[in-house]
Amino acid sequence: MRVGKFIGRKGRHAAAAPGHGAAVPDTTDTTEPGTADLTPPGPTPPGPTPPEPMATAVDNVSATDGYSATDSHSATDGDLATDAVLASGTPGTPGTPDDDNATGTALPPVAPPRTLATDAPQVGDHLQPLPLPRLAPTTTSLPGLRADGGLLGDRWLGAASLVGQSHLNGGSTAQDAYQFTLSDDGSLLIAAVCDGMGSRPLTSQIGAVLLASLLCEEARTVTAGKLAADPRAVLGGILDAACARVTQVRTAGLPGLTDRDLSCTAALALLPATGTGWAARVGDCAVLRLAGEAWETVFARDGGPVNMVSAALPHPTPAEVAEYAPLAEESPGDCLILASDGLAEDAFGSPAVRAWLAERWSRPCDAAAMADSLRYRRRGSHDDRTALVVWSRQLRNG
Template identity: 50%
Template sequence: MSLKWWRGPREEPSAATAGPASPAGPSGSGATAPEPADAPDTQQDGTGTHDTHSAEVVTAEQGVGFAELPTEAPRTGPLSPLPAPLLTGLPTGLPGMRADGGLLRGRWIAAASLTGTSHLLHGTSGQDVYRYTATHDGSGLVLVVCDGLGSRPATAQTGAGLLASYLCEAAAHITGQRMAEVPQDVLREVLATGNAAVRRHRAAVLEPLTDSDLAATVAVCWLPLPAEGEGEDEGVARHALTGHAVRVGDCNVFTLARGRYEAPFPAASEGPANVVTAYLPCEDPARVAEYAPVALAGVDAVVVTTDGLAIDLFDSPSVRTWLASRWSVPCGPARMLDSLRYRRQGSHDDRTALITWSAPLDHIPRLEP
């Protein structure tokens, strides 16, 4: 069992239950507190909930001589001013911000990962990693997110990076025919292959580290693509409007359709959940893996997240509204980064989202030869 984060009981947020901001703990986040239903410093408009004084807010947090671009991302609940972020001195540290946006096999993919304020306050590394690939036979896209456990601050991000890369390498060999027949078995095989590769790497290169030193939670999502030369309608019918996902631990998958979210995997159980018992690498990945089909009928986008963002989506109406508005269209990398710049009382963990939109882009400009 490994310490990861602590969260309070799930309930509909209300102003009466909102308390003071919670300090971040050494494990990577503070308590998740209920948020006010109508925070005084936000308002609703056609683009979702946003801060009405973003320029002033950013200026107020710039007391140490650095400048940042303003944002309309919401601020929810009583919040303290942010101190200067501390960078990690670890050679295994990850960059504090990562973002991507572009086409892969005709589908737009965007991703962003921000180091949580708990890490920035203590000068430790973020531990979220995302990867994506397309299968060699062109049958599908593969989206992977991994989250290293905060109880291993010097090494778990290394495990998350290795696991994400090895999983993508294994998933690239998935065939559409096998996914149509035994999708659950295929994705469990991918987990087993990636798990074994990380353990071999550890034994060959990273001795005397143990499996728990590299422990990470993970979600893998396979989404169908129409065959080359096949029309979009034919492709949709051929794949029965279903994707497939597997996870170990508390990463999650969401579908977004007309501003509404659905989650194939359930939310974490109510009450304290600062102990994670399922992670990779381990002796028996099949025992800890969870599988879920991903219904794609009418879906605008599929979002794969680590737990820091998943908790906010489950628990915060203002975050759900804000992200639905930002993700209503395919995002470039700067827009993806800005979408995760909201502040919410009790939200201190790393935030990572990896998204693909269902429809191909109508117009793709080409450079002149």
């Protein structure tokens, strides 16, 4: 058996590739907490330590790291491999009905794109350059990158969602979504991550976005007191109500679709200001805890093939197919993480990815730093990556 290994990092400390400009200054270490333009908005005490910003680069185009210098259509004639590429248009999704790029025409080489430097690791043996990304022509496609970082109530929340390489290869849309809010009385932080089903590549992202929003919307009327009194009933009620509203919205506004077209998995967390929070999930989104470098999973990881999930939403009886778990009040510095399976499988299966994320998330992150934390390259990891991280309230220097 071959196993991958951590083979190094690249980024702002790396020598610039000839012809690709100079290495850029290291800006991270000189940006201390409290720097004016990075201080989070809102009340300061008893807020968390200001977030860790991401270093930026203007022209550090070690862009050939990461991408192949040629478009994935480029090929020469004559063999079975070429037959497959030419017939499909792209190695990513040959011949699929939604592949508008399947022209069968080899395109000329394209210069690699400019990108930002990163310290994110490359994990695994013999990593090849990736083909140039293809954008999804789908009119309901999701952003390839979404990121947030800031105070929500008195907690710092960072979140990012990054389209997977397999979507970029084939020109299909990302399918992960996240949403967060506060309960109406301010007693609960509410967070949801949803992951659209790959078997519905044109529509499931709609379901994921819709469900994430409606889960948060339905949870807003809950109070910390109600949650503490009967957490499973509260969470189950939110799931039931959100699924019912998805169906209502679909019927009214998307009559051509079925519930299955909107299928997704979901994780939902309700965190009170003090005391025990609760999480629910349907399918294989994950809820994780991170304390220093120690990782825990709130829900047991399923065995068997990873592309076979136990359940998805909408569902006729969502509360019955969901799993529920308490979330003990976190210690200072701990994180609670809601993750799509693309990120969770990397955390489960890769010590190097865990070490990277633990280091990145050792302090609250702003939006750019959250996005950067997902930019690692791991052999075999081509799924969408979504992480919503809630830091404990007491994280503060001095």
